[in-house]
Amino acid sequence: MSCHTPVLDVLPESEPPVDPAVPVSTKPLRTVALIGPPNSGKSTLFNRLTGLRQKVANYPGVTVEHHSGRMKAIGRNDLTLIDLPGIYSLATYSEDARVAVEVLTGKMRGVPKPDCVLLVLDATHLNRQLMLAAPVFSIGLPTLVLLNMGDELARRGGEIDTLALAKELGHPVAVISAAQNTGLDVVPEFLLRAGSRPDDGLRPVQLPVLQSAASCRTWATQVTARTKYQTPAASLWTRRLDSVLLHRWLGPLIFLAVVVAVFQVVFLAGQPLSDWLTAILTRAGAQVALLLPDNWLRLLLRDGLWNGVQAVLVFLPQILLLFLFIGILEDSGYLARAALIADRVMRTIGLNGKAFIPLLSAYACAVPAIMATRTIENKRERLATIMVAPFMTCSARLPIYTLIIAAFIPNRLFLGGILGMRAMVMLSLYALGFLAALLTARMMNSSVMKATAAPFILELPQYRWPTVQGLTLRLYDRGKLFVKKAGTIILGVTFLVWLLSVLPVHGGQFSALTDSVIGHLGHFIEPVIRPLGFNWKIGIGLLSSIVAREVIVGTLGTLYGVDPATHSLGLQAALRGDMTLGGAIALVVFFAFAMQCTSTLAVVRRETNSWKYPAAQFAYMTVVAYVAALVTNQVITRLF
Amino acid sequence: MDVTALSDAKVGSAGVVESVDLPENVSHYLAHLGFLPGTAVEVLRRAPAGDPRVYRIDGVEVGLRNETAKHIFLRLNEAAA
Numbered sequence: 001m002s003c004h005t006p007v008l009d010v011l012p013e014s015e016p017p018v019d020p021a022v023p024v025s026t027k028p029l030r031t032v033a034l035i036g037p038p039n040s041g042k043s044t045l046f047n048r049l050t051g052l053r054q055k056v057a058n059y060p061g062v063t064v065e066h067h068s069g070r071m072k073a074i075g076r077n078d079l080t081l082i083d084l085p086g087i088y089s090l091a092t093y094s095e096d097a098r099v100a101v102e103v104l105t106g107k108m109r110g111v112p113k114p115d116c117v118l119l120v121l122d123a124t125h126l127n128r129q130l131m132l133a134a135p136v137f138s139i140g141l142p143t144l145v146l147l148n149m150g151d152e153l154a155r156r157g158g159e160i161d162t163l164a165l166a167k168e169l170g171h172p173v174a175v176i177s178a179a180q181n182t183g184l185d186v187v188p189e190f191l192l193r194a195g196s197r198p199d200d201g202l203r204p205v206q207l208p209v210l211q212s213a214a215s216c217r218t219w220a221t222q223v224t225a226r227t228k229y230q231t232p233a234a235s236l237w238t239r240r241l242d243s244v245l246l247h248r249w250l251g252p253l254i255f256l257a258v259v260v261a262v263f264q265v266v267f268l269a270g271q272p273l274s275d276w277l278t279a280i281l282t283r284a285g286a287q288v289a290l291l292l293p294d295n296w297l298r299l300l301l302r303d304g305l306w307n308g309v310q311a312v313l314v315f316l317p318q319i320l321l322l323f324l325f326i327g328i329l330e331d332s333g334y335l336a337r338a339a340l341i342a343d344r345v346m347r348t349i350g351l352n353g354k355a356f357i358p359l360l361s362a363y364a365c366a367v368p369a370i371m372a373t374r375t376i377e378n379k380r381e382r383l384a385t386i387m388v389a390p391f392m393t394c395s396a397r398l399p400i401y402t403l404i405i406a407a408f409i410p411n412r413l414f415l416g417g418i419l420g421m422r423a424m425v426m427l428s429l430y431a432l433g434f435l436a437a438l439l440t441a442r443m444m445n446s447s448v449m450k451a452t453a454a455p456f457i458l459e460l461p462q463y464r465w466p467t468v469q470g471l472t473l474r475l476y477d478r479g480k481l482f483v484k485k486a487g488t489i490i491l492g493v494t495f496l497v498w499l500l501s502v503l504p505v506h507g508g509q510f511s512a513l514t515d516s517v518i519g520h521l522g523h524f525i526e527p528v529i530r531p532l533g534f535n536w537k538i539g540i541g542l543l544s545s546i547v548a549r550e551v552i553v554g555t556l557g558t559l560y561g562v563d564p565a566t567h568s569l570g571l572q573a574a575l576r577g578d579m580t581l582g583g584a585i586a587l588v589v590f591f592a593f594a595m596q597c598t599s600t601l602a603v604v605r606r607e608t609n610s611w612k613y614p615a616a617q618f619a620y621m622t623v624v625a626y627v628a629a630l631v632t633n634q635v636i637t638r639l640f
Numbered sequence: 641m642d643v644t645a646l647s648d649a650k651v652g653s654a655g656v657v658e659s660v661d662l663p664e665n666v667s668h669y670l671a672h673l674g675f676l677p678g679t680a681v682e683v684l685r686r687a688p689a690g691d692p693r694v695y696r697i698d699g700v701e702v703g704l705r706n707e708t709a710k711h712i713f714l715r716l717n718e719a720a721a
Contacts, residue, residue: 037672088672093665125699128674213671231699238701242685242694251688340703344689347705455666455708456692459673460701 006174006186007166008193029115029195031080032071033104033141036120037132038086039461041148045120045178046083047473049073049187066111074188082114089213090135104139116142116194118187123147123160123175124232124462130220133169134207143171144190150175150183152462158232165227179467238333238462245337255341258334262325263430264423266318271406271422273317278570281310296510300498303561308494311557311571312486312550315399319482320475322395326364327474331466335360336458343456349441355385359437362392363430364478366600370607384444386607387617390600391437393430395478396549397591401429403553407572408584432592436624485550493544494554501562513563532590532626533583533633537563545596552596582636586629594625642716646681646695647709654682655714657697662711670712674698681714 034049036042050069067083070076084103085096099108106113119136121129126147137143147153147160153175166173172190176183207219245251285306292298329335339360346355355373362369369389373382393401405422412421500518502510513519521543522536529539537559545552556575560566566574575584595601595618604614643658657679660667667675674697675681682696692705704712 088669091668093668128672128698128700131672213668214676217671217676234696234699242701246685246687246694248686248688336703340687340692340694341689343687343692343703343705455662456703456705457666457669457673457708458692458703460694460703 005162006172006183006189007162008172008174008186008190029079029191031082031112031114032116032118032191033082033084033114034118034120035084035100035104035132035136036086036148037088037122037129039459040086040120040122040129041178042083042086042120044467044470045118045146045148045176045184046081047469048178048181048184050081071191074184076188076191079191080112081118082111087132089132089216090139091211091213104136104141114141116144116191118144118146118190120146120148120178123149123153124156124158126160126229127220127224127231128217130223131213131216134216134219135211137169137171138207138211142194144187144194145169145171145173146187147173147175148178151177151180152235152464153232156232156235157230159228159230161227161229165223165229168223168227179464235462241463242337242460245334246340251337251341255338258329260419260423260427262322263427264420265325266321267402267405267420267423267426270318270321270402274314274402277317278310278314281314285310299502299510303558304495304498304502305491307561308498308554308558309486309491311553312399312490313483315402315550315553316479316482318398318402319395320479322398323364323474323478324471327471328466331464331470333461333463336460339458340460343458349438355381358385359389359392362389362394365394365396366390366392366597367603370600370603373607383608383613384441386604387444387613388437388441390595390597390617390621391433391440391593393433393592394549394597395482396597397429399550399553400591401426401588403572403575404584404588407575408579408581429588429592432589436593440620485548486554489548490551490554493547493551494558497540497544497555498558498562501559513559518559531633532629533580533586533637534629535578535583537578538583538587542590542594542596547596547598549591549596552591580633580637581640582633585636586633589632590625590629592625593621593628595621643713644716645710646683646704646712646714647693647706649683649714649716651683651685651693653716654680655716656680658713658715660712662708666708673702674700675702675712 034042034046036045046067046069049071051073068080069083071079071081082103084100087094087097087100090097090101090104102108103111104114104117117136117139119133121133123129133145145165147162153160160175162173162175172186174183174186174190176186178184245254285302289298289302289306292301329338358369358372361372366389369392370386373385373389405425409422409425413419414421497518500521501513501516503517504511511517511519514523518540519536522540525539525543526536529536529542534542537556540559541552541555544555553571557571560569560571560574560578563574566577569577579587601614601618604617605611608614644655649655657675657677659677660670660675662670679698684694684696684701686693687703692703693709694701694703695709696702
């Protein structure tokens with residue numbers, strides 16, 4: 001028997017195996033908990049076991065995310081797998097650990113008590129990873145220990161005697177590789193046994209009595225020594241890569257090159273895909289419109305709903321490309337290196353290096369970023385991070401940025417095609433948001449936020465290839481979210497805009513655009529925004545996009561679609577004819593700074609437990625946006 | 641056999657953790673990354689800006705700012721060079 005064989009029967013003189021067809025227990029398994037330290041490959045395993053159908057929610061009362069899914073991928077649709085947060089110990093210093101303990105002991109509201117536990121540990125540093133095993137075992141649930149990254153262990157000459165380890169731990173043990181999808185047959189087998197033998201009565205031979213870090217550590221070291229665990233050699237690849245990627249000057253240079261390349265590709269590959277999608281959606285809309293009677297219904301569906309939603313939907317390729325790159329950077333382990341490189345900059349503005357990860361995730365969306373600031377223990381630093389997070393360029397800004405850039409910036413290439421003008425403008429907008437965040441944090445630090453620095457402690461995982469499955473899942477999640485938003489919030493607001501653009505009805509006829517409610521409203525607010533180079537349609541777009549940033553594109557799609565003068569033009573062409581270059585650039589600058597997002601305001605209100613902060617944030621960001629757009633328009637108009 | 645602050649150990653040197661003098665929540669976190677008395681630690685490299693630095697402890701690479709590392713003390717291996 002190879003020493004890597006999964007060991008499910010732990011007792012030396014085991015009772016005869018129970019026939020799985022005849023369950024002894026009357027209470028079937030329902031809920032399985034998945035627990036493991038950070039970077040143990042837990043999420044990959046979760047994806048392997050559940051497949052694409054998973055639910056993400058927040059635990060009641062806390063902001064820790066809660067992933068759960070049916071274990072469909074291994075044919076156990078009757079079982080729910082709960083993914084617990086990645087933690088090093090069950091000691092309740094962090095909210096994540098508190099959540100894990102509450103779920104495991106059945107005290108979490110709305111979450112059923114798990115019937116058994118899958119404990120994932122990184123097989124390549126078992127000494128340290130086993131420290132989590134002691135507290136998990138002592139909860140007393142049937143537990144299967146999955147030693148992940150078995151492929152890596154073998155490649156680097158490490159060894160584990162699973163039989164000895166299972167005897168020592170008193171729980172079944174198996175070596176697997178979630179990334180390679182090997183060894184996972186052991187999970188359904190374990191679940192079958194756990195279901196038929198609810199309590200096998202087995203407990204570890206010895207557990208530390210007082211579960212401090214030091215005693216767990218001593219216990220873990222003894223266990224690995226007794227079971228003759230061979231620590232694998234250090235990953236040569238990781239060392240070699242790090243000597244380049246963290247090189248004194250090559251490191252930052254590569255970091256910059258990576259960022260530029262990401263934007264370049266999002267633009268160069270995204271634009272044609274987006275154009276292609278526009279053509280398809282336009283044709284589909286026109287085809288369907290022909291089937292409808294030529295009356296108010298056709299107007300409502302085509303102009304009121306389809307134009308607005310379509311204008312937003314066509315940005316799906318860019319959004320997906322951006323998340324593909326973020327996914328690759330994160331899953332490969334490069335993001336942790338980026339945090340290490342960026343720490344120096346973060347420190348000069350008085351932010352914790354730990355704030356880097358929430359701020360980075362704010363590039364996707366400020367809402368999860370603000371929730372992720374819970375990992376920052378220092379209250380003031382946390383508040384500072386919350387206040388600056390919405391300046392980071394979230395993906396909801398991408399549609400309006402892309403639209404304006406494609407309409408107004410020529411597609412010129414420099415340096416033999418490496419640098420494109422459009423990608424550069426886009427990158428500048430991202431930099432602008434970052435700069436605003438930086439200055440705001442600086443200001444807060446030198447005035448209200450005199451903070452003591454919390455420590456920067458960052459584990460650098462080994463480099464690994466991102467898995468196709470992991471990336472697919474990310475894109476699927478993001479794409480679903482985007483399409484859902486287009487089909488709900490954006491659909492709703494654009495419908496309202498359309499309705500107001502044809503009302504009031506005079507003698508059975510819809511109003512012309514300028515005589516409509518929205519026309520009057522637009523002309524009423526126009527004086528305020530004219531200095532920024534915005535016409536009244538843009539003004540309505542700004543008002544409507546307070547709900548969510550993408551809405552402006554939908555609103556403009558509707559308004560220019562209703563207007564007979566621009567009815568037959570595409571949105572880009574319509575905008576080109578109706579705005580100056582100064583106004584167009586001022587518009588994206590406005591969006592770089594403005595707080596056009598009710599979800600963010602709501603989450604800030606929840607996290608700070610006060611209306612004061614979201615109100616101040618909204619006022620501050622709107623004023624900054626207005627002034628910056630004003631300056632931009634005035635300067636550009638004078639220069640060109 | 642010198643005891644020295646981790647932040648003062650040269651890149652490439654190695655030793656054994658002697659003590660960790662940090663607030664409990666921080667030392668608890670560090671303990672789970674391996675920073676406990678008796679564990680072997682190696683100074684791997686500096687971040688491009690010189691600080692933080694990367695340490696290899698117990699098979700894991702961990703980045704720490706010098707302001708944290710100066711509260712961790714280690715006994716340098718004599719053979720280390």
